[in-house]
Amino acid sequence: MNTSFTEKYGQWAVVTGASSGIGKEFARQLRKKGLKVALIARSEDQLRAVAELLGEDNTRVIATNLATQEGIDTLEEKTSDLDIGLFVHSAGAVHLGPFIDINETDIDELLNVHVTATTNLAHIFANRMKARKKAGGLVLVSSGFALTPVPWIAIYSATKAYVLSLGEALSVELKDHNIDVLTVVPGGTKTNMAIDIEKHLDLKKIPLPMGSAATVASTAIKSLGKRDSVVPGVLNKMMAVMMDKLMSRNASKKMIGWMIKKAFRKMPEKRSAGAQS
Numbered sequence: 315m316n317t318s319f320t321e322k323y324g325q326w327a328v329v330t331g332a333s334s335g336i337g338k339e340f341a342r343q344l345r346k347k348g349l350k351v352a353l354i355a356r357s358e359d360q361l362r363a364v365a366e367l368l369g370e371d372n373t374r375v376i377a378t379n380l381a382t383q384e385g386i387d388t389l390e391e392k393t394s395d396l397d398i399g400l401f402v403h404s405a406g407a408v409h410l411g412p413f414i415d416i417n418e419t420d421i422d423e424l425l426n427v428h429v430t431a432t433t434n435l436a437h438i439f440a441n442r443m444k445a446r447k448k449a450g451g452l453v454l455v456s457s458g459f460a461l462t463p464v465p466w467i468a469i470y471s472a473t474k475a476y477v478l479s480l481g482e483a484l485s486v487e488l489k490d491h492n493i494d495v496l497t498v499v500p501g502g503t504k505t506n507m508a509i510d511i512e513k514h515l516d517l518k519k520i521p522l523p524m525g526s527a528a529t530v531a532s533t534a535i536k537s538l539g540k541r542d543s544v545v546p547g548v549l550n551k552m553m554a555v556m557m558d559k560l561m562s563r564n565a566s567k568k569m570i571g572w573m574i575k576k577a578f579r580k581m582p583e584k585r586s587a588g589a590q591s
């Protein structure tokens with residue numbers, strides 16, 4: 315049977331990280347496909363601007379901090395009346411620099427948004443999709459830095475490896491409930507996060523192709539239900555094969571660590587808790 319996208323994943327999608335970058339593109343493209351979209355991030359003003367762009371009648375703004383349990387509870391509660399067929403978790407943060415110098419607030423943010431929120435929200439929305447007895451989908455945004463351990467970005471890399479592993483395992487388990495799970499493995503993408511990284515790293519010294527958020531979202535949407543994971547962009551696919559299949563894990567972690575160390579404009583100094591990167 316050829317089920318349409320909206321029949322399968324409608325009528326509401328929940329998109330985290332929808333205030334900018336890849337999440338905002340997911341929201342735009344899913345809306346274009348006919349889904350209504352709940353827009354999630356911390357900055358309410360930016361979410362309202364996205365809602366205005368996509369049509370306020372077909373969107374819901376939920377400003378909440380997913381690094382906290384309270385924020386996850388708020389999202390669960392404020393979507394409880396919606397028929398949700400698709401959950402996209404794009405919210406994410408990055409902190410670079412020596413592991414030894416990272417402060418506790420930044421460690422908590424990375425673990426909470428990438429590990430705790432991903433796990434709890436996937437659990438909440440998978441259960442809701444199971445209960446509604448129709449099809450559904452989960453899209454988890456990981457990173458090319460999940461494919462090998464990345465020194466100087468160690469916690470980000472390790473937490474994104476968790477996202478990839480969780481997503482791939484769930485893609486098998488949740489088939490029994492007609493829920494498609496796709497883990498997206500983007501390479502460098504021109505967003506606010508990349509601008510932030512560029513403040514610390516001279517990206518010209520790393521062979522990191524930069525793609526667009528639009529390509530990441532469209533590739534993921536096309537791949538949902540057809541594959542378990544996807545690396546958007548031809549150059550990124552080639553890099554992924556090299557890191558993951560052609561090189562030993564030992565060699566790839568040393569090579570990327572060497573490149574990143576050389577690319578630092580200035581090693582970030584130990585920052586006090588709560589400081590912005």
Ligand SMILES: NC(=O)c1ccc[n+]([C@@H]2O[C@H](COP(=O)([O-])OP(=O)(O)OC[C@H]3O[C@@H](n4cnc5c(N)ncnc54)[C@H](OP(=O)(O)O)[C@@H]3O)[C@@H](O)[C@H]2O)c1
Pocket residue numbers: 330331332333334335336337354355356357358360378379380381403404405406407427455456457458499500501502503504505506507508527
């Ligand atoms: N850009 C890249 O090169 C790249 C490469 C690979 C993977 N990724 C992944 O792609 C995803 C999207 O990142 P992006 O590149 O689109 O960067 P971005 O433009 O900075 O978007 C990050 C989004 O996450 C939201 N967010 C961050 N912390 C949050 C929190 N505690 N609670 C709720 N929302 C939060 C941000 O909104 P607020 O600040 O308003 O909360 C924003 O909407 C991330 O998971 C990232 O790790 C990015």
